[in-house]
Amino acid sequence: MITIINRTKYLGYYFKQLDWSTFQRFFKRIQEEKGMSSVSLWFDIISSVYRYNIGLMDFFTFRFYTKSHEERSKWVGTGLKYEFDLKMNPIHTRSILENKLEFYEAYAPFIRHTYCSIADLEKENEKAALVFTNPTGKIVIKDASGQCGWDVEVVQAKDISIADLRNYMASKKFDLAEEFVQQHSVIQSLSSSGLNTVRMMTIINNDGGVDILGARMRISVNSHVDNLASGNIACPIDLETGEIVGKGVYSDITKASVTHHPVTGVSLLGFQIPMWQEIIETTKKIALHHPENRGVGWDVAITENGPDFIEGNHNWCKILWQIPVDQGLKSVLEKYK
Secondary structure, three states: OHHHHHHHHHHHHHHHHOOHHHHHHHHHHHHHHHOOOHHHHHHHHHHHHHHHOOOHHHHHHOOHHHOOHHHHOOOOOHHHHHHHHHHHOOOOOOHHHHOHHHHHHHOHHHOOOOEEEHHHHHHOOHHHHHHHOOOOOEEEEEOOOOOOOOOOEEEEHHHOOHHHHHHHHHHHOOOEEEEOOOOOHHHHHHOOOOOOEEEEEEEEOOOOOEEEEEEEEEEOOOOOOOOHHHOOEEEEEOOOOOEEOOOEEOOOOOOOOEOEOOOOOOEOOOOEOOOHHHHHHHHHHHHOOOOOOOEEEEEEEEEOOEEEEEEEEOOOOHHHHHHHHOOOOHHHHHHHO
């Protein structure tokens, strides 16, 4: 009974947060493709929310309309992931992963680029000066609590004063300014439209060690950000070699997976991520830096000087984890109950 009540609450939340435009586009596509009536498709979606603890959009993103009951039962949906994250990263410990300024302070040894708060700009202190004199000449400004790379702007340091930047940020309700991260030339050749990062998913196991649950290359496609929600692609990475071992997938079910970057034409299969062993070693270190948060998805930029940790996500994306390998990975999480 408790399960039914909770999933009914989740269903209400899913409807409240639903991107109706995308949902209706996917719904119509599958209805026509499968020759299903509206009623039968709605029934399958809603029953799946209760039976498999998934969200409304998960039904499409996970391609459940192509999967059997046995296959569906293996996937980690929105509801299950929410419950898992509450156990791994309690609400009272996760603030350092929700605010980028807090994250940079808490994980300072792993942050290569300079940054400052709007308060630092007000004081015109050393932190502000370092951001303004960073070698790229470009400054990224944003809301430190923002998600998915939305509402991010890039300004040229030579074109603006510290005082004017502070005032502009205040008008936009931005509170973080940071050095533009120049990615490794090999990664730049793959896609130059945005900063491309590796998502490393880690769990601190019951013995206090670090397990890496997977690595995915997030690749921008004519976008200044690299997340799937903005129309970009993601590929699975072999943890041993650091090579991309699968096609680039979209979360948009109307787009086919690709073997080459849609803009640069660079082959994805076999693409070698630079400095892979250093990324693995540093990821294990950062995961233990604040062990009170056991399960984190780390966004790692790769520079010529080594990995630079951009973000830590307490609610790392179950979509990014599973769809690049087209496999439900619920059995992996079950080991950490």
